[in-house]
Amino acid sequence: MTNAEPFIRLDGVSKVFRSRKQEFLAVSDATFDVNEGELVSLVGPSGCGKTTLLKIIAGLFDHDGGSVTIGGAGSGFDPARDVGMVFQAPLLLKWRRVMENVMLPAEILGLPMKEAKDRAGDLLNMVGLAGHEQKYPYELSGGMQQRAAIARSLVHDPKLILMDEPFGALDALTREKMNLELLRIWEQSRKTILFVTHGITEAVFLGTKVVVLTAGPARMADRIEIDLPQPRTLDMKTHERFGTYTRRIYALLGME
Amino acid sequence: MWRWSAIVGVHLAVVVIWYLVVKLGNIPKFVIASPHATLMSLFDTYPWFDNTVVTTIEIFGGYFLAVVVGVGLALVFSWFRTVENLLMPLVVSLNMIPKVALGPLIIVWFDYGPMTNAIIAFSISFLPILITTARGLREIEPDLIDLVKTLRATRWQVFVKIQLPGSLPYIFSGMKVAVVLAVAGAVVGEFIASDAGLAYLIGQVQVTLDTAAMMMAVLLITLVGVALYLIVLIMERILVVRDARVETV
Numbered sequence: 001m002t003n004a005e006p007f008i009r010l011d012g013v014s015k016v017f018r019s020r021k022q023e024f025l026a027v028s029d030a031t032f033d034v035n036e037g038e039l040v041s042l043v044g045p046s047g048c049g050k051t052t053l054l055k056i057i058a059g060l061f062d063h064d065g066g067s068v069t070i071g072g073a074g075s076g077f078d079p080a081r082d083v084g085m086v087f088q089a090p091l092l093l094k095w096r097r098v099m100e101n102v103m104l105p106a107e108i109l110g111l112p113m114k115e116a117k118d119r120a121g122d123l124l125n126m127v128g129l130a131g132h133e134q135k136y137p138y139e140l141s142g143g144m145q146q147r148a149a150i151a152r153s154l155v156h157d158p159k160l161i162l163m164d165e166p167f168g169a170l171d172a173l174t175r176e177k178m179n180l181e182l183l184r185i186w187e188q189s190r191k192t193i194l195f196v197t198h199g200i201t202e203a204v205f206l207g208t209k210v211v212v213l214t215a216g217p218a219r220m221a222d223r224i225e226i227d228l229p230q231p232r233t234l235d236m237k238t239h240e241r242f243g244t245y246t247r248r249i250y251a252l253l254g255m256e
Numbered sequence: 257m258w259r260w261s262a263i264v265g266v267h268l269a270v271v272v273i274w275y276l277v278v279k280l281g282n283i284p285k286f287v288i289a290s291p292h293a294t295l296m297s298l299f300d301t302y303p304w305f306d307n308t309v310v311t312t313i314e315i316f317g318g319y320f321l322a323v324v325v326g327v328g329l330a331l332v333f334s335w336f337r338t339v340e341n342l343l344m345p346l347v348v349s350l351n352m353i354p355k356v357a358l359g360p361l362i363i364v365w366f367d368y369g370p371m372t373n374a375i376i377a378f379s380i381s382f383l384p385i386l387i388t389t390a391r392g393l394r395e396i397e398p399d400l401i402d403l404v405k406t407l408r409a410t411r412w413q414v415f416v417k418i419q420l421p422g423s424l425p426y427i428f429s430g431m432k433v434a435v436v437l438a439v440a441g442a443v444v445g446e447f448i449a450s451d452a453g454l455a456y457l458i459g460q461v462q463v464t465l466d467t468a469a470m471m472m473a474v475l476l477i478t479l480v481g482v483a484l485y486l487i488v489l490i491m492e493r494i495l496v497v498r499d500a501r502v503e504t505v
Binding site for chain 2: 055058059060079080081083085087089091093094095104105107108109136156
């Protein structure tokens with residue numbers, strides 16, 4: 001983290017969706033930095049443009065105003081190879097076994113297959129799916145499918161992982177477990193992670209920084225540095241400081 | 257195993273009932289021929305083999321063309337949404353045309369013969385394949401396409417790795433419906449104008465009231481259709497993971 005330049009810099013980014021008759025401002029004036037190796041949570045109610053913002057960073061949408069810089073000068077950031085994505089649905093190909101699913105990005109990028117396979121094996125091990133490599137997605141539970149999706153997002157060794165409410169569809173207990181898993185994976189892989197969620201506790205628990213977005217009109221409310229010790233543990237949720245952070249976010253979202 | 261015995265058993269039961277109806281009902285053989293008489297008609301001098309080959313080629317040829325054109329056109333639709341929005345309503349209207357009624361016209365346009373009958377089989381069977389494939393391609397999660405787009409996948413990679421395997425269950429459900437239609441198309445073509453094929457043969461032996469031969473011809477046409485259906489079914493078993501199969505007929 002000696003880099004002076006942040007890994008991602010968003011400066012006044014806005015996005016307007018236009019249909020024939022109306023314009024819809026999805027994102028306005030989003031300004032925040034993400035340093036290399038950080039895990040930044042993007043929190044806000046549904047429809048606040050979190051996903052749009054993520055897709056702008058992923059290069060799937062153009063933005064209308066402001067600037068997006070990823071990687072900075074001379075970091076060798078390759079938008080094709082250095083982005084991994086995890087969505088709310090695991091989106092595994094149901095006709096492929098777990099191993100083959102994890103291999104998909106490597107196939108598309110044309111990476112050397114032997115090494116990619118070894119890496120996929122290691123990653124499946126890391127996400128706790130050793131022994132399930134030859135199963136089909138329907139043979140796995142929701143949480144296991146999402147683990148496979150996380151392994152898939154890491155197989156081409158990207159610098160940046162974008163996660164769009166990855167645990168939103170899981171039950172509360174599995175979700176807690178997956179939060180801890182994600183922190184462990186983040187610790188081990190040292191990736192930069194941008195984590196979109198509508199769970200305030202989740203955002204604070206995971207993030208080194210939380211970016212708060214409000215809905216209608218979509219705008220960025222605040223950026224909060226989360227100063228809690230690493231590695232995070234579940235009992236931190238009862239810390240006084242943890243409560244201060246969550247209360248502040250509730251207030252920003254007008255829920256207090 | 258139980259399932260296979262059931263399939264064979266039900267078919268055998270129909271033959272037995274057929275036999276009993278003819279035997280006990282004292283039905284004259286020019287109305288319904290007995291199973292035995294029907295089978296024995298194979299030894300008559302009719303060119304069974306040649307006619308079966310002709311009909312098989314018409315059905316398989318027209319069907320193969322229907323699969324290629326149906327899937328291909330659906331793919332073009334998925335690439336160019338404007339084309340889909342423009343042409344899909346037309347496709348629905350075209351689907352309403354009783355294709356059988358087009359038979360005489362197609363024969364006027366292409367002259368009669370196995371080629372023309374294959375074209376009729378094609379025209380009647382490609383629309384369901386197009387419609388189900390287009391549906392299957394639409395069912396693919398947009399997020400999944402986004403996922404591979406972030407990896408800068410080429411259009412061909414998206415098709416081969418995501419779209420085609422993803423819509424295969426739908427393609428097969430359309431293909432299964434299309435088998436029946438392809439068979440009907442070839443038969444209609446042969447009925448209207450032809451000089452070979454099993455349906456042509458039916459027309460020939462009808463004049464001499466050789467009911468056994470007529471029934472044998474129907475049976476052979478059915479067998480060709482069943483063979484094609486089985487091929488499609490086996491391909492589906494091989495290519496589509498059980499969980500993904502779309503249940504139809």
